[in-house]
Amino acid sequence: MDKLRDFLKSWPGRILLVLCLSPLALLGIESYFQGNVDPNQIAQVGEASVGLSEYQNAVNSRRSEILEQLDDASLLNEEVLHQQVLKGLIDRALLEQQAGKLGMTVSDETINRLLLQEDAFKDADGNFSNEQFSFFLRQRGMTKDQLFAEFRNQLSLDQLNASIVGTAIYPMKAVSQLIDLQLESRNVWLHRFDWRDYQQQVSISKADIQSYYDANKDSLKSNAMVDLAYIQLDPATIKIDEVTEEDIQRQYEAYKAETGVVDERQLSQILLTGAKAKERAESIKARLDQGEDFAKLAKESSDDPTGASGGAIGRFNPSVFGNDAAAVERALEGLSVGEVTAPIKTSFGYQIFKVTEDNSSQLPSMESMRAELIAKAQEYKRQETYADKVTAINDMAADGFSIEDIAQQENVSLKRLKDYRKENNTSVLAQPAVINQAFDEFVIQDQAVTSGIEVGSSTVWVQPSNYRPTKTLTLAVATAQITQILRQQKATDLALKDAKQVAAGIKTVADIGKQAVNFQNLGEITRQTTLLTEKERSLAFSEQAAANEVVALARKTEIGASVIVGDQISTESQSQLSDIERSQTAAIIRDNLGQDQLQDYLEYLRLVYKVDINEANMASAQGR
Structure with missing residues (x-):
């Protein structure tokens, strides 16, 4: 597996994963079992239900896992988190019922055998220990029957999952072909036609605008926006009192306590x-x-x-x-x-x-550590003052103070963002946590100041006003946007026309220098080159050139149109992967194809078992 990991870190490995990996089913193997069914349902799934407490526990658990991997908690998108957890719980409920319907169960003998093999229940001599097993049950507040029920349920799910995921087929020949594609290279020459160079040649009529509006009316919507007033408090900007000798002494005593020096x-x-x-x-x-x-x-x-x-x-x-x-x-x-x-x-x-x-024991003198102790004392004072200030501002926000009053009273700079967007937000406060708070229904309704939102090392408080919900744009409002879209489309068509004319005149390398436009010689490139855009990369290896000739290809691209000239495509004669690595790569591909099959199977189960989501309870659980 070490070789496989090394392979996946290499450029062919990364490309292979980008091309082949599909999103994995978020089922997990953790249990979300409750002693009794919670009457406050989040969802009814066939004969089963997803309870409110079960849902909240799963959300909290998943949130904790994600936050351990994030340096900035404000980057966590709570809305996406809730959606993913709910889908996972519903998927699990669907599979549990289907496993029962198909008679997939596990005997007590099988569970006993598995428990006997579990290292957690073995004593120093490697034998099963009833004492350790009993301690395990007491820690979790479970009986043996409850544990067996959970094991049986999970193993039945594993059986059903394996029967779906394990049937995916991806032949070794296809794996080899896919890997070999990443080893292709060719010499390439490039010229780009920028659509902006053609926009003066384009004219847009009222009829064009009306026609586009009628055909795309449903997609022409305004972005939900507010005007945002906010204050931001950063520990680094906090002014502190001068450090005293007593402060330094306290830090020295703390140092001695931390290092265990007496x-x-x-x-x-x-x-x-x-x-x-x-x-x-x-x-x-x-x-x-x-x-x-x-x-x-x-x-x-x-x-x-x-x-x-x-x-x-x-x-x-x-x-x-x-x-x-x-x-x-x-x-x-x-x-x-x-x-x-x-x-x-x-x-x-x-x-x-x-x-x-x-x-x-040997202890540095306080004087020898003075500079370090002063810095520690200053940081302690700064964090202490910062925490007090955050608490004070939160209290004022809860008491209904306006953000202007808070900023004035706490001597914090008040800042404003006009037309703050819910979607496609590129402002200095584009963190999901801030956006969710700024567009919270109750915050907007009351035009209240939010509680503090942690953004990196700082804390932000926002107060939205002038809320404009998403709505279909009128023709008058949409005209400028449509005009720009049509201008780019028509200018791109003109760019492509010129690109095709140039491409038509190139058959050999010598023809490249005879054109009225200058080509950039990119040299030998592979499918992983960063010198080409995504669309250009797909074009560059789309057609083989004849012997002693080149192939010239023209296509619309992200910036207008491009002409790519390439000589014969060559493939490295010897693969970078061993036979074992190819087999392991095939297993990865098959597993991920199996996950795709599992998602298809879950969509089928949604037709078999009725799924009803309690939107009111969902909104309550999400704090909406």
Whole structure:
């Protein structure tokens, strides 16, 4: 399989998949079983039903799976998500009933055999463990009979699925032909005729416009639009207060907690209080510097009860010093065992500390990490301020404030988008989550400000107004659009006429230089070239050239018309795939053809079993 994966990453593999893969049936193997049928139905499928809670659970589960793969949650299209989940649940219900009708079932003996082979239920010796099996059931709140029922149902579905998907036939000869197509190459010359160069030669009459309008009236519809006012809050733009020493200290303590580092320094202190505390502290520090014993001086001079025992206060604990912790931390920084600090003014008085023991693991000093800690403190403040601001704006939106009032009160820039579209939206707020909120029925009706919508790293609030629903365009409104369509069509026809005249005059390579237009020599290309548009690529290999000649082909393309001249098509003599890889590729193709057959079979089942969707419950479940 590794070779197959490598193949699928290569250019012939990618092209093969693009050409052959069809959308897979979204049935999954997860169970969506409920203990009882939910009376709030989403859909009735034959004799079965899809319950509201079952549907919501499936939506939530699928949403979580998708969001794990998305960096930006606003890119999730909730409408498509709900449609896919509902289709999957209905498809499953159809297949379950058909499997029962066809008598596809699995015996208890078969289920027992499968459970005995399941590694999750085996003990250390590889034997089936009743204890582990019982624990599994308790975790899921199930009985053995319920588990067997789910297994039986799922295995019956697997049987039916295999009987449909496994019947697809795609012969090896066809696989080889398909792969060989991707290995074709030829020398190509190209000239493009741009339709815009012909538009001045085109005239559009009122009769032309009326005729087009009458024939295409149903497709000429306006786009649902609103005028959108919005504010956008980004953490990067949040102004924060200056970082304090306390903020830095908190980040340093957080760093130590994250890394599991514990400060094991043992300290002794001398505390001096009263009117002359500073002078006394300086005098004692001078005596310590001359070599006098710290414990002796603590017994003689310390105003703290710990002085009686030589000043010992145990392990350094910053929380004991409250707001003075940062100052004490700085004074102790870098001290070795036996060294003392200078007198430190704290809320207790003047204190002198001595490090008596240090069993700490290696820890970077706070000063050495200062730049990093400042950055962390700034980011923490920014995120904290941002979260508070998001909460405040959400509260104002819920209280009915207008977006103008919110922007003014929170000092956030108010922006506007005129003619904000529901379909084909290319604005700066084209994310599905924003569009869904902007066109929510209740939001439009109340012209309310939405709750915050996460867009990348920022949050957006929108307020729609001037809603214009989709409707068929009048002839007067559609005239400009129709005129442009007809002008491009007629100009393209003129471009194609010239392209065919040029193509008709080319039989050999020498004829290419005799034409009134200049050709671009693309050299040798394959079907995967990016030098040609999609339509040009299909044209480039559509016809073989005779020996010692070229073939000149003309066709309408995305930009007007193109003339493509090609010499003889050649195929690499030796395939890039081994026989095993060809067999594996054939299996992939057959499986996906089988999935197509499964979709056809499901369409047939929709004719056999009546499917009714409760639109009201669907709208409620989707928050509409």
